[in-house]
Amino acid sequence: MKYSKIRSKLTRWFQYYFVFSKAALLISALVFSHSLVEHAVVDVLMSYITDTWKNVHLNVAAVAVNTYEVTSTIAVVLLAHASDAYFGHFKMILITTKTYILGLVLLWITGTKIWLLVVALVLISVGTAGKEPPLKEFLVDQLRRHEQSLDGNNEIRVQARTEVWWRFWWCLGSITATFAFSAVDWPNTFKVVIVVMFVAYWLFRFGEGLPYCQSPTSEENQTGKQEASASPLSLAYRVLKAAIMKRHLHYPDASKFFKNDSGELILLPNIPFFRWLDKAAIVDPSSLSPEEQEKQGKLCSVAQVKEIKYLLKMVPMWATFLVYGLVEATGSTFFVEQTSNLRSPITDSFVDIVIAFNAMKSLTSFIVPYLYELLIQRRWSDGRQKQGGLLVRIGVGMVSSIICCCAAWQVEVRRLNMVDREGVKDDPDVKIHMSILWLVPQFCLLGFMEGLAEAGLVDFFCDLVADSMKSYAGPFTNCTLSIGKLVNIACVFVFRDWFRDNVNNSHLDRYYLMLTILSSANLCLYCFVSHEYMGGEEAATANNKPHAILEDGDQVVGTVSDPSIGSLSTTHSSVRQTIRCHSVPQSSVQTTWNRPLRSSKW
Known part of the structure; x- marks a missing residue:
């Protein structure tokens, strides 16, 4: 009797979150390929640049990576607008996927040509912009068509199924990247990801003839003017x-x-x-x-x-995420470069430790929101309590960013002391007697930041704005973070004495200490802003606010x-x-x- 109840609960859980859909399966191939490319290539661009161009200074490589990230963010907003207004999700996914493949091909053949690298990164930034919202919104459209009616409960189930589909295939791509590219050099890595992306593209094109793969946008809108108004x-x-x-x-x-x-x-x-x-x-x-x-x-x-x-009411909240974006930009550049001369206790024959760190960060950012909603968020059900819960969630993420910077600062102090002790300051290729696992806390805390603060900002945006703008929560959030990445570029040039030709000659410890201080001050600003949000009349009425002048x-x-x-x-x-x-x-x-x-x- 006991086992039958457990089996019944598991069956209901499985039926709630999973549904068979040919269109969703074909879309999942693209989700998997995007995850594979992002973890195997995009997240480790810093390593690729420093490995390929030995004479490139640390600050130049960091600026190149942050510039790519900013370009990608701008492309996300512009392509989301074009997708909604003119092309529809299906055509936009096809265009961005082909651009992605072309950018990867150019990155493969670029050699040491700087201009080819620039063109390749621009094309890849356009390709990554097709991931969200066009691809994710298209997946929502297909899963929604399986529902016989669109009452509140069914719409909630559609969103839940979308998250499960997306996160499952995204995690599968990150795990594959971790174990598949450990002993593979850069040219062969590019060959593999190009083939995977090409196959996923044609599988998606195969679904063009299926009735479930027709884009609702193109069916519902007849003219570009009508579409643009939405x-x-x-x-x-x-x-x-x-x-x-x-x-x-x-x-x-x-x-x-x-x-x-x-x-x-x-x-x-x-x-x-x-x-x-x-x-x-x-x-x-x-x-x-x-x-x-x-x-x-x-x-x-x-x-x-x-x-x-x-x-526009989001502007004060967005302002508190500028320093947060600065920390995130550091995580995709200098955190990766810190791994260059540390010893790995895990043999390189079956896992790439740097890709594994990024996969661990992604996995943490996926798990943390679920745990927070399961343990805390559900206790705050009504409008005012829900908004307060989101503000607390973001605040915990801000605290995580402070701890992350502090951990990175202490690890870098230890690493530089080890470099001085072993006398390898001018030879960054020599592995020092320090385990790479010292970097685990800061990469985990990056995942906590994303899962709490960044995901919380997206939910807060959706809770505040009109329904027609909720699909732009991700692009607008990324735009805010990209401003922080631009600030990181400015800091690299302002504090150029801290960034030398390699990581051993640089003073990343001073930079991390500055980020710790800035993040602490930013937390105070966030506490003030969140208090003002809770004090307004909009908070008292949740989503259905009164409208006064x-x-x-x-x-x-x-x-x-x-x-x-x-x-x-x-x-x-x-x-x-x-x-x-x-x-x-x-x-x-x-x-x-x-x-x-x-x-x-x-």
Whole structure:
């Protein structure tokens, strides 16, 4: 009886997370190939550059890797926009995969030609941009088609199945890279990954004829203009353009009103520096009708303005991740280079220890979010507690970044002392008597950072913004981190005396100490920012926030009796103006006196 219950639970668990899908299997081949290439080539680009070009200084190699990462991030945002607006996910995946293969071929034949290396890295950055969101969103589309209905529970199950499919094949690719390329030189490594990517591409093309592999984007949108309107980047441009064109208008009175789609009386969030964006939704009292103004890009709906304003509310949170991006950039450059002259207790015949470190980091970043949600996040179910849980999660990730920098600093101090003791400062190829396993804590902490802070930022973004922008959580997060990587490039040139021709002559310990101090200061900034987020009225109402606009310090009181939008009360210390809405008649708005709402400082 006991075993039958266990078997029944396992069966239900398996049926919940796994479903057979031809399209998903074909997509999984691409997920596996992306993971294999990323762990075998992209994550160890620092080693490839220093191994191939012996005369390249440490700082130049670090700048090259960080520049590639920034280029890749920019490509992710631009291609996500192009995928949503013009091409659709399926065509974008085909284009980026072919570009990826071409970049790997150029990297294979580049030799010592710098210009070929630059072209190859640009093409590879475009190829990696096809991984997320186009490929992942396409997988979501295919798994969603297996659901007979799209109620809340089924949509949650689709997302859960997507994560399981994605993480399984991604982990399989990282494990394969760890054990398959231990004794393989760089030219043969490129040959193998090119063949794997080429086979995965044609398997994906094979599914083009399957009904499940048709792109929903291309079916639902008929023109480029219609598609472009669904893109957050296009929406941001429209709102910014309309607000600038109406900068001369005053805020609404009895003769001017908002173009309101949902009947809400008041417009929030109240962002002091961006309140002028509200003017994009004001109907200009000109000879043109509201419809004509909208066609000419001079008028946006209240819902569209709110989407952009809630996106802008992420700016303070993004600002706290600049130092975090600096630490992450260090992890993909100098952490990798630290392994160059340390002894490995594991024989090189069956595992590549550097690739294994990156695979361990990826595995940690995958496991930590699950454990956090299982043990902690589920205890905070309602809106305010959920947001507080996300802020705590990000804060723990920030603490992990401090510990990571501190661990790297202490390990580097020990390594440099060992180098001086053995007198091999000018010979970076000689292995010193120090185990490479000393680097395990800092690579594990990198995974903790990604799984807690970075993944937490993505969830916080999705919890704050409109549904139409949630697919851009990953690209916008990566853009924020890329700014930190640009700061890392600047630091390499500012503190050039710390970075010499090789890792033994450099002073990475000083750099890691500086990162520890910066991360500690950044944690204080994050505590202040998170406190302000929890203090706003948006936090009290979770995702369904009230939408208000304050008239230069005055507060308008209104009770909206429309049952479709509920009841909304605000206050006005001196009622001098009346805000009118398309769907709310004057008779349904009654002036009352009440205590002011607490508005967010962001």
